Amino acid sequence: MRRSGERSRTCFVFLGLLLLLGGAALWRLLSGDMAIPLSGALKAVLGLEGVLTPQQALVIQAVRLPRLLASLGAGASLAVSGVVLQGILVNPLAEPYTLGIASGAALGASLGISLGGAWIPAAAFAGALAALFLSLLLAWRSGGFSPLHMVLSGIVIGSVLSAGVTLLKALAGERVAAIVLWLMGSFSGASMEGALVVAAGGFALFAAAWWWGRDLDAISLGENRAVYLGVEERRIKGTLLVLASLATALTVASHGIIGFVGLVGPHLLRMALGPSHRMLLTASFLGGALLLTVADGVARSLGELPVGVVTSLAGGPVFCWILLRGREKL
């Protein structure tokens, strides 16, 4: 019995998201040093013979399209991870980095860079999973998987690992620039395969969370409500936690630390659509993809800034605004 006003608002939000997403994708395909006509670009995306010169087709297929897909997939992945973690930890401030996942990835990558620059994504991935494992272990040993214990453990583990990153930076000598740049995140030089792996991680999480959408609603009521409503809480929480970490770790390992997308995207959409998970997950998938694609475009047009700087510069004030707008709306 959704009120008709609410329904038209939902339609409006989804329509707006899709239109903006299409516009952002076109902008990212067409903008750049080489001018490429719209029709030719679209044909090149679909793999059709077109009016483009071989160089133009190559730029679309090997540079701009992978980069576009990478930012779409990473944004969707981070935003959906944010929604899922906020739901299962019953904490509106949770995001992929609350559990120390990002700090772990950063430490892994810094270690990889200091040791010579090989296997950086693999090192970051291993670091992310190790951080998750450590914070879960700490939470479990300190009294259970309650939201409070998990968030506190994440903060402790995250701080220790961040200190490790700082130490490596101090010891890295001339490699410190490489570490700093990696930490700030980037989509330049994204490959098609890498983009598809990141998107697949995000999509797996989205599909599982959507399937358990109602259960996730019950879990997000907190205080064992889900157990009393007959939800297999442990199994669902465990599976979603692992998938969310995987999705985040894949993103961080390929593109570096990109903050605030998992926090700001879900928040804005929850204000517009309410916290019901199936709708929120779908909207966040689209919204996160949109946010990060636009952020990457801005970073590129300002002279290839690190995208993490853009999301933090833009996301921080938005998040402040959300906080000031009233606790009730969280």
Next chain:
Amino acid sequence: MRGSLRVSGGGIQLDCVSAGYGERRVLDGLSAEFPSGALTMLLGPNGSGKSTLLRLLGGALPFSGNAVLAGRSLRRLSPGQRGKLVGMVSQSPSLTFPFTVEEVVLLGRLPHRKFLSGWTMEDRGCAMEAACEMELGEMLSRRVSSLSGGEKQRVLIAQVIAQQPEIFLLDEPSSALDPRHTLRLFRFLRKCAREGATVVAAAHDINLAAEYADCVCFLKNGRIEAFGDVEDALNDTVLSSVYDVPFASFDADLREDGRWRRVWRAV
């Protein structure tokens, strides 16, 4: 004995049930039977184990010993079966996310959902009825995060009513409710009990127990101090020894049917 509809074989049987948090043991070898078709009130001082017992019966706490709900061992029930059988109203809900009242009440239908289908007309009907029972009909589209403590409590109670369980567990359900809704809730619970449900509610209001309970169970330090029909088990001696404070009682003409009723007060 008031509960003439009591059904043997249903209800809740506890056999040497112990439970606790980490090293701390809260319940110490409880054995009791809460009959179906009756409203049983759990009474006892703070920290006596009332909430622990209810959480355990709701399936949220591991325990040793044996607990049988409506003829089935609690341990062998799958989460889904348990959700259909047992409904639990816990203390002071926080309800962090801004769901609407209607969405929260509808989640009570979660154990009854069909594979791949959305909320059916039956689900929506049950939720609507439950919401009206708690007088929430006017605020279905309000966000729960903007409600008062008592209103949140009513939303949670409505969710459990929509769940249509055979066994109702309620942990101090009236602690945040105004007198009007307390009365409404306990009249509803008594009606459910008369229709065959097993109702177990923890409370601190002795007079509420005297008015509505069929049985009372006194807990102290994780053990059962006294248990039985309300007429026998509720008296000055038991109350004084359970709460460590003298009680006085007097008869008052408060009953709807004009009969005298005994009223207790700590002095």
